[in-house]
Amino acid sequence: MSSTAPLNKQLFNDIRASILAGNVCPGTRLPPTRELARELGIARNTVLYAYDRLTDEGYTQTLGGSGTYVCDTAPDPALLDRMIDSSHAAGTTAARDDSRLSARASELLSNAGASDLQVGAFVPGIPDVSQFPRGVWQRLITKVWKTAGQGQLGYGSRHGHPPLKRALSEYLTLARGVNCSPEQIVVTQGTHQAIDLCARLLADPGDLVWLEDPCYWGARSVFRAAGLEMEGIPVDEQGIRLPLSPEVSPKLIFVTPSHQYPSGVVMSLPRRRLLTEVACAHKAWIIEDDYDSEFRYQGPPLPCLQGLDPHCNTIYIGSFSKVLYPGLRLAFLIVPLELVDAFAVAQSEVYRGGQLTVQAALAGFIADGHYTAHVRRMRKIYAARKAHLTQELQRQLGDQVDIIGTDTGLHLTVLLPHADDRSVSQAALANGIVARPLSSYFASASRSQNGLVLGYGGVADEEIAGAVRKLTCAIESVTRS
Amino acid sequence: MSSTAPLNKQLFNDIRASILAGNVCPGTRLPPTRELARELGIARNTVLYAYDRLTDEGYTQTLGGSGTYVCDTAPDPALLDRMIDSSHAAGTTAARDDSRLSARASELLSNAGASDLQVGAFVPGIPDVSQFPRGVWQRLITKVWKTAGQGQLGYGSRHGHPPLKRALSEYLTLARGVNCSPEQIVVTQGTHQAIDLCARLLADPGDLVWLEDPCYWGARSVFRAAGLEMEGIPVDEQGIRLPLSPEVSPKLIFVTPSHQYPSGVVMSLPRRRLLTEVACAHKAWIIEDDYDSEFRYQGPPLPCLQGLDPHCNTIYIGSFSKVLYPGLRLAFLIVPLELVDAFAVAQSEVYRGGQLTVQAALAGFIADGHYTAHVRRMRKIYAARKAHLTQELQRQLGDQVDIIGTDTGLHLTVLLPHADDRSVSQAALANGIVARPLSSYFASASRSQNGLVLGYGGVADEEIAGAVRKLTCAIESVTRS
Numbered sequence: 001m002s003s004t005a006p007l008n009k010q011l012f013n014d015i016r017a018s019i020l021a022g023n024v025c026p027g028t029r030l031p032p033t034r035e036l037a038r039e040l041g042i043a044r045n046t047v048l049y050a051y052d053r054l055t056d057e058g059y060t061q062t063l064g065g066s067g068t069y070v071c072d073t074a075p076d077p078a079l080l081d082r083m084i085d086s087s088h089a090a091g092t093t094a095a096r097d098d099s100r101l102s103a104r105a106s107e108l109l110s111n112a113g114a115s116d117l118q119v120g121a122f123v124p125g126i127p128d129v130s131q132f133p134r135g136v137w138q139r140l141i142t143k144v145w146k147t148a149g150q151g152q153l154g155y156g157s158r159h160g161h162p163p164l165k166r167a168l169s170e171y172l173t174l175a176r177g178v179n180c181s182p183e184q185i186v187v188t189q190g191t192h193q194a195i196d197l198c199a200r201l202l203a204d205p206g207d208l209v210w211l212e213d214p215c216y217w218g219a220r221s222v223f224r225a226a227g228l229e230m231e232g233i234p235v236d237e238q239g240i241r242l243p244l245s246p247e248v249s250p251k252l253i254f255v256t257p258s259h260q261y262p263s264g265v266v267m268s269l270p271r272r273r274l275l276t277e278v279a280c281a282h283k284a285w286i287i288e289d290d291y292d293s294e295f296r297y298q299g300p301p302l303p304c305l306q307g308l309d310p311h312c313n314t315i316y317i318g319s320f321s322k323v324l325y326p327g328l329r330l331a332f333l334i335v336p337l338e339l340v341d342a343f344a345v346a347q348s349e350v351y352r353g354g355q356l357t358v359q360a361a362l363a364g365f366i367a368d369g370h371y372t373a374h375v376r377r378m379r380k381i382y383a384a385r386k387a388h389l390t391q392e393l394q395r396q397l398g399d400q401v402d403i404i405g406t407d408t409g410l411h412l413t414v415l416l417p418h419a420d421d422r423s424v425s426q427a428a429l430a431n432g433i434v435a436r437p438l439s440s441y442f443a444s445a446s447r448s449q450n451g452l453v454l455g456y457g458g459v460a461d462e463e464i465a466g467a468v469r470k471l472t473c474a475i476e477s478v479t480r481s
Numbered sequence: 482m483s484s485t486a487p488l489n490k491q492l493f494n495d496i497r498a499s500i501l502a503g504n505v506c507p508g509t510r511l512p513p514t515r516e517l518a519r520e521l522g523i524a525r526n527t528v529l530y531a532y533d534r535l536t537d538e539g540y541t542q543t544l545g546g547s548g549t550y551v552c553d554t555a556p557d558p559a560l561l562d563r564m565i566d567s568s569h570a571a572g573t574t575a576a577r578d579d580s581r582l583s584a585r586a587s588e589l590l591s592n593a594g595a596s597d598l599q600v601g602a603f604v605p606g607i608p609d610v611s612q613f614p615r616g617v618w619q620r621l622i623t624k625v626w627k628t629a630g631q632g633q634l635g636y637g638s639r640h641g642h643p644p645l646k647r648a649l650s651e652y653l654t655l656a657r658g659v660n661c662s663p664e665q666i667v668v669t670q671g672t673h674q675a676i677d678l679c680a681r682l683l684a685d686p687g688d689l690v691w692l693e694d695p696c697y698w699g700a701r702s703v704f705r706a707a708g709l710e711m712e713g714i715p716v717d718e719q720g721i722r723l724p725l726s727p728e729v730s731p732k733l734i735f736v737t738p739s740h741q742y743p744s745g746v747v748m749s750l751p752r753r754r755l756l757t758e759v760a761c762a763h764k765a766w767i768i769e770d771d772y773d774s775e776f777r778y779q780g781p782p783l784p785c786l787q788g789l790d791p792h793c794n795t796i797y798i799g800s801f802s803k804v805l806y807p808g809l810r811l812a813f814l815i816v817p818l819e820l821v822d823a824f825a826v827a828q829s830e831v832y833r834g835g836q837l838t839v840q841a842a843l844a845g846f847i848a849d850g851h852y853t854a855h856v857r858r859m860r861k862i863y864a865a866r867k868a869h870l871t872q873e874l875q876r877q878l879g880d881q882v883d884i885i886g887t888d889t890g891l892h893l894t895v896l897l898p899h900a901d902d903r904s905v906s907q908a909a910l911a912n913g914i915v916a917r918p919l920s921s922y923f924a925s926a927s928r929s930q931n932g933l934v935l936g937y938g939g940v941a942d943e944e945i946a947g948a949v950r951k952l953t954c955a956i957e958s959v960t961r962s
Contacts, residue, residue: 058750114829269539
């Protein structure tokens with residue numbers, strides 16, 4: 001620290017370091033200030049400052065007028081021995097000496113899925129933030145700050161910003177067929193927090209959660225960090241294919257019915273009805289992640305599962321990351337009325353609330369119609385971009401290339417039955433192109449498929465042809481070798 | 482839903498409900514559109530809309546020109562039986578039939594500490610947000626949005642916003658004696674998230690964490706939710722009094738050395754040095770929560786523990802909630818270099834990042850000197866307010882009243898050796914005054930003390946006398962009875 005500290009702190013730092021290192025014994029009298037100043041060729045005030053601070057912080061004390069003495073602040077070895085001896089003998093920490101991370105941390109980190117690259121072709125799950133109406137948003141934020149009371153800058157009460165919940169409930173009832181009142185909405189800081197609340201409030205460590213296989217890596221990470229057992233359930237062209245005679249009942253069933261992530265499959269109505277019955281029989285909660293259903297290009301958007309569940313067993317998660325911008329960090333849960341208090345209280349305990357100014361601006365954004373208008377505008381842009389990408393892929397990879405999951409959302413998947421997708425992905429990354437391997441989303445190796453998950457939300461139209469060219473080179477380099 | 486849906490959706494909703502309820506059997510032909518329109522006295526277009534949507538969503542199908550028929554979407558009872566039978570027989574969920582919350586949720590909720598009241602006299606931990614320089618902040622936010630690239634609206638890469646980390650590292654080295662480089666800083670969404678990352682990355686369920694007793698309720702809730710065992714360690718006038726010969730080594734030791742929460746004790750230098758040695762011997766991590774050390778009224782602020790730890794075993798947590806405003810939801814960790822990657826990756830996995838525009842504005846706020854200026858200004862305001870509150874308490878409760886913890890921070894504690902503090906707190910709340918009982922912060926009943934923790938950060942000067950009057954009435958009403 002000495003090197004970066006201003007000059008008048010350096011003497012303090014040096015003496016302190018000597019005391020801490022035991023080079024100056026307790027009881028030692030520091031040289032008189034005049035003498036030390038002369039000896040070091042520095043101002044006496046600098047020495048006075050250092051001595052004062054040492055005394056203020058307890059390293060030294062002044063005894064009457066007789067000078068400044070080093071205090072005895074080092075731990076007493078005998079006391080230290082008694083404090084640590086028995087536990088050391090017990091050897092409780094010996095097992096994990098080399099890595100000081102927890103076992104759950106090691107598991108989490110060795111299965112990490114988040115990418116460090118978050119912009120450009122073809123990062124999935126990223127919207128085109130260049131189209132976000134910054135001006136409108138800024139005006140709303142400014143307006144909120146002009147009128148916000150003190151409470152709006154605080155942690156907030158447990159139940160979030162009421163106008164946002166009202167605006168959301170109204171919008172979702174019409175747009176997504178959700179069955180809810182504003183009171184059922186719990187605003188969270190992102191989808192991961194919403195999933196984590198479900199995992200910790202509705203399941204204990206060791207409890208089972210069914211996930212679609214393939215599945216969003218983030219859901220797996222959150223459930224893993226919460227100590228749950230995970231079972232991947234296969235997905236076919238109708239969505240999740242529930243198992244016959246499972247040995248253990250799941251506590252949670254996590255699904256993406258509107259647009260299966262990452263395969264793009266839309267869950268059929270018979271499967272939805274089967275799922276709600278099976279969940280009810282198992283006394284399991286369904287968690288419906290409706291992450292990008294706003295962007296449906298063929299036919300009207302299908303209503304969500306939550307509104308269809310006759311047993312009110314479905315918890316709905318919605319996010320603003322795909323419509324507004326990911327860095328906003330706002331999402332929400334719709335939970336059955338009897339769970340609202342538990343979720344709201346747990347959120348205050350585990351995370352604390354806040355962001356009420358942003359919630360207020362978002363409420364205005366929805367209520368004033370900007371949300372719907374922006375969705376409508378972006379849907380057209382993404383549809384054109386998807387068509388453009390599909391066309392380029394077919395032109396460059398050949399008409400026979402199998403592209404799936406193009407009805408909805410911000411990504412599509414190119415199947416590569418004859419190439420190792422992880423090698424292709426690496427080769428593409430070397431050319432600056434993110435193309436996540438489809439196989440990395442599978443929990444079961446036997447079920448795994450080779451392919452590339454390509455996000456087109458954040459790719460400018462003029463970049464697409466060039467990016468597909470680089471991707472084609474990567475694919476060819478792998479299939480040739 | 483029918484009642485709130487627009488008229489042209491009502492018919493769709495009603496038919497859908499009949500199909501879902503099984504009142505209309507699969508294979509049934511719906512009445513011809515003209516006929517139904519005439520019968521119901523509605524426009525034929527309304528019927529056409531309903532039929533189209535039913536078909537779109539899979540409830541019905543059209544067979545050539547012969548009409549619209551109800552599809553068979555209900556689960557096959559035989560299939561359903563096979564899906565749920567064996568697991569039901571196993572009875573895995575029978576034990577917790579009445580409450581469908583997890584065991585950990587029940588524990589978390591029954592020990593909840595967050596208050597629903599977050600403004601006014603005397604909520605602790607709340608700064609005076611009316612003094613926050615909104616204009617400056619607004620200008621910084623506007624400036625950031627004008628120049629922010631697309632990446633700044635995204636989830637962000639794993640390592641946060643570099644300019645903020647540089648500004649923080651510089652400020653903290655000077656102001657708090659922290660020993661760190663910018664790379665060691667991990668920006669989090671609030672202190673709770675920072676504690677949670679420590680709990681999950683550095684300890685497994687069942688591992689032991691030592692907490693000061695009394696202690697911040699929020700830390701207890703986060704550790705509890707992470708499945709850790711907690712042991713409260715007594716605090717005396719020098720700070721935490723470490724136990725002799727503990728049977729089990731702690732994995733984590735959570736402390737507030739600058740301003741013990743809520744007692745207000747400042748940890749002495751000998752105790753700090755003992756703590757770092759004991760932690761090292763146990764191979765435990767120290768977590769130092771330096772939540773409001775900026776506001777020290779007597780003498781210079783003591784440097785933090787992290788900069789003093791010769792073993793680099795201390796993880797520092799700082800927050801912007803007390804200096805800027807709580808709803809901002811930004812805090813940070815300073816971790817040893819070898820842990821940075823683990824923390825950054827885990828944060829992406831469990832929470833995802835974001836808020837880079839806010840981080841950029843905050844970087845400007847610090848680098849441009851607004852942070853230091855605001856702290857200096859607020860320190861004077863809080864010092865005056867604290868003096869005023871102390872004076873009023875002494876005037877109204879008598880000079881003999883014992884007030885502790887007044888050197889630092891945004892709250893003080895009035896000891897009430899002869900009154901049940903929970904009753905006083907309830908009586909005060911009935912008069913609109915929040916006065917948290919000191920005893921509620923203790924884990925051990927035998928160690929517990931009666932008193933009131935009074936936050937003065939968010940109380941206007943002119944409210945203090947009146948609020949103390951109400952508080953005095955509450956105390957008298959309890960001691961008299």
